[in-house]
Amino acid sequence: xxxxxxxxxxxxxxxxxxxxxxxxxxxxxxxxxxxxxxxxxxxxxxxxxxxxxxxxxxxxxxxxxxxxxxxxxxxxxxxxxxxxxxxxxxxxxxxxxxxxxxxxxxxxxxxxxxxxxxxxxxxxxxxxxxxxxxxxxxxxxx
Numbered sequence: 401x402x403x404x405x406x407x408x409x410x411x412x413x414x415x416x417x418x419x420x421x422x423x424x425x426x427x428x429x430x431x432x433x434x435x436x437x438x439x440x441x442x443x444x445x446x447x448x449x450x451x452x453x454x455x456x457x458x459x460x461x462x463x464x465x466x467x468x469x470x471x472x473x474x475x476x477x478x479x480x481x482x483x484x485x486x487x488x489x490x491x492x493x494x495x496x497x498x499x500x501x502x503x504x505x506x507x508x509x510x511x512x513x514x515x516x517x518x519x520x521x522x523x524x525x526x527x528x529x530x531x532x533x534x535x536x537x538x539x540x541x542x
Contacts, residue, residue, distance in 0.1 A: 406470040410510055410535055418498040421464045423518060425452055425492050433459055443487075450490035458482050461518050461527055465498045474536040478511075482529035494518040494526060501530065510535045 433456040443451045452460075458480070488494070498516035512535055518527040 406468065409469040409471055409475075409512055409533070410537060412469070412500050412503075412512075414500055414503050416500045418465060418468050418496075418514075421468060421496040421498075423461050423464045423494040423496050425457070425460060425488060425490060425494065427490050429460060430456055430490050445487060445489070451487040452490055452492075454484045457484060457488055457518075457527055458529070461494070461496050461516065462531055464496055465514065465516055465531075468498075471533075472536055472538065476534045477531060478534045479532045480529060482527070482531075485526050485528070488520075488526050492520060492526075494520055505537070508537050510537055 427450070430450070430452050434453070437455070443453065445451050462477070462480075496516060496518045498514050500512060501515040502511070502513035504511045511532060513530055513532045515530050516528065517525055519525050
């Protein structure tokens with residue numbers, strides 16, 4: 401979907417459901433995250449497989465969610481309440497579902513809270529939480 405066809409987050413009502421998103425937890429995506437933050441690495445589980453760092457899991461899931469909407473310049477991610485429910489192996493594919501839970505317009509900004517959950521193909525939930533964005537509203541006129 402091009403950015404011109406994405407819905408603007410400022411126009412979405414409470415209860416709006418994001419399209420279900422497939423989250424890429426490939427070795428390449430996880431290692432790009434690790435390089436970007438400049439520390440840590442994927443962890444080895446007792447069976448020898450690589451596990452996605454929990455912060456990386458959150459970042460990759462939230463990133464997928466926020467790429468599904470148009471965000472105005474100046475949008476800030478101001479809070480989150482996240483629960484990682486277990487170790488997720490590198491290479492796993494998760495389906496991310498998200499909805500707009502709350503929206504408050506105040507003095508030139510909108511606070512938008514997004515609830516989300518990520519499950520594997522067997523239906524097991526691995527991640528759930530809420531993220532709040534501070535979104536500037538455009539001023540009309542000069």
